Amino acid sequence: MRQGLLNGALFQVAALITSVIIVHMAYVAVIRPNAEIVSQQQEYLQQTDPEYTPERSFYVVLRDFEQETCIILFLWASAIIGLKAKQTLGDRKLLDRNLLQVTEGTSILPQDARNFARPLQALSDEERVTLLPRALIAGLHRFQSTQNIQDVSTTVKDVCESEADRMETELAIVRYIAWAIPSIGFLGTVRGIGTALGQAYQAVNGDIVGVTVSLGVAFNSTFVALVVSIVLMFVLHQLQLVQDRLVLDCQTYCDERMIRHLRVPSTKTDNELIA
Numbered sequence: 001m002r003q004g005l006l007n008g009a010l011f012q013v014a015a016l017i018t019s020v021i022i023v024h025m026a027y028v029a030v031i032r033p034n035a036e037i038v039s040q041q042q043e044y045l046q047q048t049d050p051e052y053t054p055e056r057s058f059y060v061v062l063r064d065f066e067q068e069t070c071i072i073l074f075l076w077a078s079a080i081i082g083l084k085a086k087q088t089l090g091d092r093k094l095l096d097r098n099l100l101q102v103t104e105g106t107s108i109l110p111q112d113a114r115n116f117a118r119p120l121q122a123l124s125d126e127e128r129v130t131l132l133p134r135a136l137i138a139g140l141h142r143f144q145s146t147q148n149i150q151d152v153s154t155t156v157k158d159v160c161e162s163e164a165d166r167m168e169t170e171l172a173i174v175r176y177i178a179w180a181i182p183s184i185g186f187l188g189t190v191r192g193i194g195t196a197l198g199q200a201y202q203a204v205n206g207d208i209v210g211v212t213v214s215l216g217v218a219f220n221s222t223f224v225a226l227v228v229s230i231v232l233m234f235v236l237h238q239l240q241l242v243q244d245r246l247v248l249d250c251q252t253y254c255d256e257r258m259i260r261h262l263r264v265p266s267t268k269t270d271n272e273l274i275a
Contacts, residue, residue: 015079023072035063066188066221070181074228077177091130107263113144132250135159149262156254164247185225189218
């Protein structure tokens with residue numbers, strides 16, 4: 001478990017660094033040079049033709065630092081979501097396997113629980129730490145010690161709920177990123193409006209180019225941040241849906257493949273012994 005947490009932390013750091021490098025290289029090599037060319041062309045046309053209406057350029061919309069930060073955070077969160085989705089889909093593959101080797105009509109008695117748990121404990125370390133084997137092993141051990149089927153059901157439910165809470169906790173960083181992206185876009189809006197107000201004296205003299213550019217920064221940063229946030233939240237909710245289905249399907253698997261086969265030997269009452 002500790003090794004898994006360490007690997008997860010290293011992956012997040014590596015994903016962040018990779019996202020920064022890739023996005024910044026794209027901005028330096030492609031987006032900002034093209035945005036500068038488009039801006040110069042539009043400024044020249046505005047000065048020569050008062051009726052010219054500049055077209056919205058993809059490069060100009062993305063060129064500022066706020067948009068770059070939003071895209072970096074989006075790629076970082078997407079990498080984390082991709083890793084969680086891969087792990088969840090890998091866990092789902094165990095649902096297609098008959099891990100207990102229990103045939104229809106077979107009963108599992110308390111003294112047999114250890115034998116049925118051995119194949120589960122013989123799984124690879126990577127498979128044994130997943131939700132389904134852990135729930136089955138915990139249920140069998142509980143049945144062996146208490147000989148109570150209701151306790152087994154409660155144990156399986158507790159293991160599944162604990163796993164659901166763990167999945168929810170591990171997505172906290174992604175939720176923070178989903179919150180931070182619109183906030184960064186709002187910071188770009190504040191910066192752009194503040195710069196535009198500082199150039200108001202130029203607009204009074206008839207030069208509105210600086211004010212227009214500053215307002216463009218404000219609106220573009222908000223636009224990009226909201227679009228990125230919408231996409232990220234959609235992907236995040238899809239991952240949560242897959243994880244919730246995994247937990248529910250594991251509970252159903254344990255009910256159908258283990259709990260309904262459990263049998264507690266009946267004991268004779270005192271009256272039966274006297275008779």
